[in-house]
Amino acid sequence: MLKMAYFCKLSMIICLAAIFLSTQVGAEIIHNERSLYRNIIVEDTGDLRCLRFNVKNSKSSQSCFLKSNPQSLVFNYTKLLFSALLVNNQPERILIIGLGGGTMSNTLHQLFPKSRIDNVEIDPSVVKVARQYFGFFENENVKTYTQDGRIFIKRALLKKQKYDWIILDAFNGEYIPEHLLTQEFLTEAKQLLSTNGVLTSNTFSSSTLYAHESATYQSVYNEFFNVRNQKNNNRIILVSAQQLPSDKELLQRIEVLKPQLSPFNIDISAIYSSMTSSNTHQDWPENTRLLTDQFAPANLLNIE
Numbered sequence: 001m002l003k004m005a006y007f008c009k010l011s012m013i014i015c016l017a018a019i020f021l022s023t024q025v026g027a028e029i030i031h032n033e034r035s036l037y038r039n040i041i042v043e044d045t046g047d048l049r050c051l052r053f054n055v056k057n058s059k060s061s062q063s064c065f066l067k068s069n070p071q072s073l074v075f076n077y078t079k080l081l082f083s084a085l086l087v088n089n090q091p092e093r094i095l096i097i098g099l100g101g102g103t104m105s106n107t108l109h110q111l112f113p114k115s116r117i118d119n120v121e122i123d124p125s126v127v128k129v130a131r132q133y134f135g136f137f138e139n140e141n142v143k144t145y146t147q148d149g150r151i152f153i154k155r156a157l158l159k160k161q162k163y164d165w166i167i168l169d170a171f172n173g174e175y176i177p178e179h180l181l182t183q184e185f186l187t188e189a190k191q192l193l194s195t196n197g198v199l200t201s202n203t204f205s206s207s208t209l210y211a212h213e214s215a216t217y218q219s220v221y222n223e224f225f226n227v228r229n230q231k232n233n234n235r236i237i238l239v240s241a242q243q244l245p246s247d248k249e250l251l252q253r254i255e256v257l258k259p260q261l262s263p264f265n266i267d268i269s270a271i272y273s274s275m276t277s278s279n280t281h282q283d284w285p286e287n288t289r290l291l292t293d294q295f296a297p298a299n300l301l302n303i304e
Contacts, residue, residue, distance in 0.1 A: 031133060035125035037172065042133045048074070051101045051129065053171070062171060063101030063134060070135060071110065072265040077202050077234035078104060079266045083227045083275060084165055084198045086253050086268070087240050091115060091164035093194070095156075097149035097180070098170035099126055102136030107264055109142055118163075119144045120152045122170075150179050153188050162194040168201040176203060178296035181213065185293075186220040193241040206233040209291075211284035213237070216291045218278055226281065229274045244277065 027050075031042035039054035050064040064074045073079050081104065084091075092115050096105055099121035108117055121127050124146045130136035138144060145152055149170050156163075166189055170180050179185060189199060203213055205228050214237075217224050221239040228235035238244075245253075250272055257268045289295065 031129060033125060033129075035123050037123045037125075040123075040125055040129055042129060049133065051126075051134065063103050063130075065101065065103055065134060071107065071263065073103065073107065075103075076229065076232055077236065078107075079264075080227045080229075080234065080236040080271055080274065081167060081169075081200050081202065082261060082266050082268065083225065083236060083238050083271050084167075084200045085257055085261075086250050086272065086275075087198045087238065087245060088164055088196050089253060089257060091198075093161075093163045094118070094165045094167070095163040095192070096120065096167045096169065097152070098168070099130055099136070099144070100169065100171075101134035102130040103134065104167065104169065105142060106135065106137050109137060111260065111264075113141070115141065117142045120149050121146060122148050149177075150185055150188070153185075153192055156192055157188060161192065162197065163192055164194050164197050166192065166197070166199040168199065171202075175207070175209075178291075179293070181209070181216070181291045182293050182296050183216050183219060183290050186217065190220055190239075190241065195241060197241045199239050200227075201237040203235055203237060204233050205235040211288045212291050214278065214282075214284045215288040218282075219290055224278045225275045226278060227271065227275050229270075238275070250275075 027043040027045045029041060030044050031040070033040050041052040041054055043050050043052060044067075047066050047068050048064055049067055051062045053062055066072055066074065091112065094108055094112075094115055094117045096117065096119045099105070099119050102119070105117055105119050108115070119142070121144065127136075127144055127146060131138075149168075168176075168180065168189070170177055193199060201217075204210070207213075214226075217237050217239060223239075223244055225238040225244060226235060227238055254268050254272055261268050
């Protein structure tokens with residue numbers, strides 16, 4: 001039985017890899033529009049549907065799902081975001097900055113149907129496409145706000161709102177908007193966290209911004225978990241309002257989360273093995289300049 005399960009899993013991985021490799025030549029564009037911010041493309045390649053942003057001749061996938069099995073997460077970085085549950089496994093109020101196809105929101109609603117999920121997306125066309133082509137789900141607990149993420153956070157602070165989990169996944173097609181990278185912004189986001197709140201940020205390990213981002217997060221949160229594997233260039237930065245848990249505590253929480261996350265194709269044990277603390281694994285120079293509202297050259301320090 002174990003051998004059969006292994007080969008089934010292997011065949012699924014090979015199938016997904018083949019689908020991704022063929023997207024450039026075998027994809028059928030089912031929707032294409034120019035929004036206020038970028039070109040938005042929806043492509044079907046067999047069972048796989050992807051949302052892409054086309055900016056300055058570069059095309060990048062923002063969200064993908066299998067039409068035959070929508071709850072099975074496709075992107076590795078999306079799975080890595082669930083490292084946050086090792087720190088807080090019962091988030092009651094969740095804030096997602098950057099909607100994409102709404103995959104993360106849909107998954108979290110299935111996991112925590114009573115939790116409040118606020119999605120913030122600057123581009124109304126992305127919201128429309130997520131609803132029409134990706135089954136993005138909204139109800140009295142799942143809300144969408146069409147505005148800039150930093151403005152939303154500033155207004156939430158004025159209202160004295162708190163969130164148990166903040167997910168930063170804003171992406172303009174080339175990189176994270178520069179005003180969502182700075183020390184001032186991260187300080188505002190930290191103030192929005194509840195007592196046991198966590199924040200996860202989707203960013204990149206191959207960017208020339210890597211050292212600057214790392215130093216900036218360290219300056220605001222003192223410590224963070226680097227969550228990444230060697231198969232791609234994504235990394236997740238995981239921080240907490242409280243001291244991050246020890247290895248012993250993390251291992252105990254894995255056993256609780258395994259059955260909860262496995263239906264979504266999330267291997268929480270593998271995610272744990274991808275986590276390192278910035279206190280013990282600092283891989284950037286001590287004198288790295290912090291990103292601030294006066295110095296955030298994301299347009300120059302881009303992905304290599």
